[in-house]
Amino acid sequence: MNTVPQDVVELRLPPDAKYIAVVRLMVAGVASRVGIDVDEVDDMKVAISEAFTNTIDHAYQGRDPGLVTVRMIPSDAALRIEVIDEGLGFDPGSRDFTQLGALTGEGGLGLYLVHQYMDEVKIESAPGSGTRVIMTKRLSR
Amino acid sequence: MDVVDGWLQTIRVEGELDAYTAPQFMEAVTQTLDEGFSWLVVDLRQVEFIDSVGLGILIGGSKRAGEKNGDMAVACDRPNVRRVFEVSGTAELLNVVDELAHAVEILATERAARIGGQVCKPGGEAQ
Numbered sequence: 438m439n440t441v442p443q444d445v446v447e448l449r450l451p452p453d454a455k456y457i458a459v460v461r462l463m464v465a466g467v468a469s470r471v472g473i474d475v476d477e478v479d480d481m482k483v484a485i486s487e488a489f490t491n492t493i494d495h496a497y498q499g500r501d502p503g504l505v506t507v508r509m510i511p512s513d514a515a516l517r518i519e520v521i522d523e524g525l526g527f528d529p530g531s532r533d534f535t536q537l538g539a540l541t542g543e544g545g546l547g548l549y550l551v552h553q554y555m556d557e558v559k560i561e562s563a564p565g566s567g568t569r570v571i572m573t574k575r576l577s578r
Numbered sequence: 579m580d581v582v583d584g585w586l587q588t589i590r591v592e593g594e595l596d597a598y599t600a601p602q603f604m605e606a607v608t609q610t611l612d613e614g615f616s617w618l619v620v621d622l623r624q625v626e627f628i629d630s631v632g633l634g635i636l637i638g639g640s641k642r643a644g645e646k647n648g649d650m651a652v653a654c655d656r657p658n659v660r661r662v663f664e665v666s667g668t669a670e671l672l673n674v675v676d677e678l679a680h681a682v683e684i685l686a687t688e689r690a691a692r693i694g695g696q697v698c699k700p701g702g703e704a705q
Contacts, residue, residue: 454596454597454598455598457596457597457598458594458596458598461627476657476658479658479661480658480661482627483627483629483662486596486597486627486629487629487630490596490597490629490630490631493597494597537666537667546630546633546634546666547629547630547631549666550629550630550662550665550666553665554665
């Protein structure tokens with residue numbers, strides 16, 4: 438029996454701010470194709486910008502930058518987005534990014550917005566082991 | 579940038595405000611404050627996208643303006659951009675309103691109250 442392979446849309450690109458708009462365009466395009474409404478597409482554009490900007494700011498500090506993979510996996514029930522780097526990594530349990538901290542403009546707000554704008558957020562990381570941010574938007578059909 | 583009545587500076591921003599474009603905006607805000615202005619209106623009505631990088635600059639600029647006895651107000655009427663302010667809890671802090679004239683009015687009222695020496699804090703206590 439033949440099985441239909443799962444769609445995967447993927448970009449691999451340097452952690453450079455000039456590519457943030459490119460990543461947003463890809464996410465918006467795929468999200469629109471799977472039927473996510475325009476308001477939620479706008480939300481997802483913020484979420485992916487935050488995740489990619491975090492990688493630019495933190496993943497490769499003090500070492501040669503590697504590539505960042507932005508992967509989108511649509512299914513009947515949800516659209517899954519992964520942002521994967523092979524950088525420094527961190528302890529995701531070190532801070533609660535689901536709570537809004539003091540508005541100092543010094544970070545933390547980005548991942549808070551990711552949590553607010555996506556239905557599920559999972560961060561797989563450890564010091565020295567890179568980071569994988571997995572964001573899911575459920576499809577309402 | 580436009581100066582209104584000599585005491586207020588308006589900074590107009592267009593397009594998308596993210597980590598790539600933010601340095602120009604940061605420079606405009608910093609330059610305005612360094613020139614001695616402490617009352618700033620940021621006109622984001624032509625901004626299609628903002629994330630936490632842009633928010634961070636606005637929060638920092640508002641804080642600096644406050645330290646110089648001024649304040650900042652933001653004009654923004656695009657729902658997706660307004661939503662970022664609402665979700666991040668910064669709409670009130672940054673005096674975010676739809677209309678440019680309303681943003682100017684907020685700062686004019688606040689300034690008039692200060693010049694009159696009667697700045698009322700919540701609870702009605704004047705200082």
